[in-house]
Amino acid sequence: MDVDGNLTGTTVMVVDDSEASRYAMSTLLSRAGHRVVPVASGGEALAELDVRLRKGTLPDVALVDVGLPDMSGFDLCRRFKERPHTAGLPVVHFSAAQVAPVDCCEGLDAGSEAYLRVPAEPLEIEAVVRAAVRNARVRADDRALVRRLTLLSETIVTIQAARSLQELTDAAAEGISRVTGTPAVVFVLDQEDRLYRGLSRDRIPVALPDAGADRTVAALLRRLTRGQGGGVQLTTVPSPLWPAGYFRPGVEHDARLALVHTQDGRATVCLAAPARGMRRMGPERESLLAQLTQATAFAAEPLLMYQVERHVALTLQHSFLPQPHRLPELPGMNVVVRYVPASPETEIGGDFYAVLRTSEGVLTAVGDVVGHSLDAATVMVEIRHALRAYAVEDSDPCVLAERLDRMLQRYHPDLTATVCMALVDPATGRTQVANAGHIPPLIVRDNGSADYVKAAGPLLGIGLPHPPVTELFLEPTDRLLMVTDGLIETRGTDLSASMEHLRAAAVGSLPGLDALCDTLLASFGHDREDDIAMLALRLG
Known part of the structure; x- marks a missing residue:
């Protein structure tokens, strides 16, 4: 008809x-x-x-x-x-x-x-x-x-639930493919000219476009959106200018693009499908393509802002945490530290470690500000500075815990933190431990055993009294390990079971502080939802 x-x-x-x-x-x-x-x-x-x-x-x-x-x-x-x-x-x-x-x-x-x-x-x-x-x-x-409208709504919901720009581009590409019935590709070009790309799953996963093709597309997007105002721009790019392989491996296609800037104008979102298929589908499908492009741009904005915030927080943490090669000289003691940020899809946390020389020995600390945000990272820096200042006058871990508790109550009444501190005398091995709501230190011995120090106390920031320090003596062959819960905490798993797994893995590690830390990171440290701070020490 x-x-x-x-x-x-x-x-x-x-x-x-x-x-x-x-x-x-x-x-x-x-x-x-x-x-x-x-x-x-x-x-x-x-x-x-x-x-x-x-x-x-x-x-x-x-x-x-x-x-x-x-x-x-x-x-x-x-x-x-x-x-x-x-x-x-x-x-x-x-x-x-x-x-x-x-x-x-x-x-x-x-x-x-x-x-x-x-x-x-x-x-x-x-x-x-x-x-x-x-x-x-x-x-x-x-x-x-x-x-199609149902698929559009489902795709928008999936796009809005994306936790990273990669998840976003993948979800948008799959949504376009389902709505239009054609292969699709989605790009986000961020404010630093980084290109994120998502391909629909109906594309055969071989012969993916290389970095040169991505650079060509990035340059093309910059040129097409130069001087662009608000709203979605629809345009067709002929195959000589559009790299082959985005829609079908090794096949050249004219590309129908829908482009839009994010509201702040610092990033570009592009949804693309084969022009031939889009022409066959008519203006109503192109309208759906434009709507998806706008929805993708809206969803990209908070992810781009989070990306900036995460970068700032990581920079802040790295600038204030002492780097391994810049730890203080510690006669009679060896110390190894590790810091691993959480996976990119999660917010930055407030994990930290500290190693301080005091008049009574070496003070080590590992802690975590509760929460994940730039605020948590900022408070972490304050706690480290306060700890350094307080330790000048008194390095007793119990006294330091009480002072840090009062500092948080006064200046950050809505936040809490955990911290474990150990004051070690390298000459005698005498060690005093104060624990404020944190995982206690683990003592790993050369006879193949390992035990947690029996030290516990309330969180910082809630105003409860802290118990006296737990005292013990380290042998020259002992290794003392302090970690944040980001290393072992897993949603749905009891923390005591995770601590037992940690103890067993530490017992099975090779000798040495580096070997201990590397073994534990290899066992537990993949794609974690929280930052990881780790400190291991040994007399000698």
């Missing part, structure tokens, strides 16, 4: 057990420009539909005689409607016999479009068939639109 509603080119299945009647109806429709599929029974009609379904050539309408030899035309209509792939096939019943109005109603109830009494005028037959096809196609278009 063409855009003017003519029936030229439509395929009509005629189901009639009378050869003469079937021939007459087929001749009339053929002369009007239709393709005709004549069958003599309901069983033949169902078998023919099965064959055509496999070939993808279902008829546009079925003209069904009411009085078939193997089943009634009404029953055949019901069979059509019960099958998912033929439920949308419009049916027009006809009969040369006198039929009571109740029988006509039965056909309509079965799902037919109309009822013809034959013989009928050719113009009437054409008009009824034309109306049946037109109405069926309108319903099919409506169903397709509802499906």
Whole structure:
């Protein structure tokens, strides 16, 4: 059927057990420009539909005689409607016999479009068939639109739930592919000119575009969006300018792009699909593409802001945490430290370590400000500075815990922190431990055993009294390990079970402080949801 509603080119299945009647109806429709599929029974009609379904050539309408030899035309209509792939096939019943109005109603109830009494005028037959096809196609278009809008809504929800720019581009590309039925690729070019790329899953995962192709696209996006105002820009890039392989491996395509700046104008979002496929789908699909592009840009903004905040927080932490090569000289003691930020999808935390020389020995500390944000990282810096200042006057770990507790209550009453401190005399091995809500130190011995120091106390920042220090003596062969819970804490797993796993892994490590830390990071430190701070020491 063409855009003017003519029936030229439509395929009509005629189901009639009378050869003469079937021939007459087929001749009339053929002369009007239709393709005709004549069958003599309901069983033949169902078998023919099965064959055509496999070939993808279902008829546009079925003209069904009411009085078939193997089943009634009404029953055949019901069979059509019960099958998912033929439920949308419009049916027009006809009969040369006198039929009571109740029988006509039965056909309509079965799902037919109309009822013809034959013989009928050719113009009437054409008009009824034309109306049946037109109405069926309108319903099919409506169903397709509802499906696309549903997919659009589902995609927007998935995009908004993305925790990183990579997750965002992957979700958006998959959403475009589902909405448009074509391969798709999504780019985010951030304020530092870093390009993030997501490909739809229907693309064969071989021969991915290389870094050169990405650089070409980044330069193209910068050029296309130079001076762009608000709103989504739709444009087509011919294949010589668009690198091959983004939609199909090794295949050149013209690309239909939808581009938009984020609201602050510092990043560009681009959704792309093959231009040929988009032209076939019409303006309504392009409107969906534009909506998805705008939704992706909105979802990208907080991720881009978080990326900046995370970079600032990491820079802050690294600038204030003493680097391993800049630890103070510690006669009679060896110290190894490790710091591993959480995975990029999670917020920065307030984990820290400290190593200080005091008049009474070496003070080591590992702690964590509760929460994940730039504020947590900032308070971490304050706690480290306060600890350094307080230790000048008194390095007793219990006294330091009480002073840090009061400092948090006064200046950050809404925050709490955990910290474990150990004051070690390198000459004697005498060690005093104060623990404020933190994982206690683990003593790893050379005889193949390891035990946690029995030291506990309340969190910093809640104003509860802190117990006296726990005192012990380290042997020259002992290794003392202090960690933050980011190393072992796993959602849904009891912390005591994780601590036992840590103890077992420490016992199985090779000798040496570096070997101990590397073993534990290899065992627990992959894709963690929290930062990891670790400190290991040994006399000698």
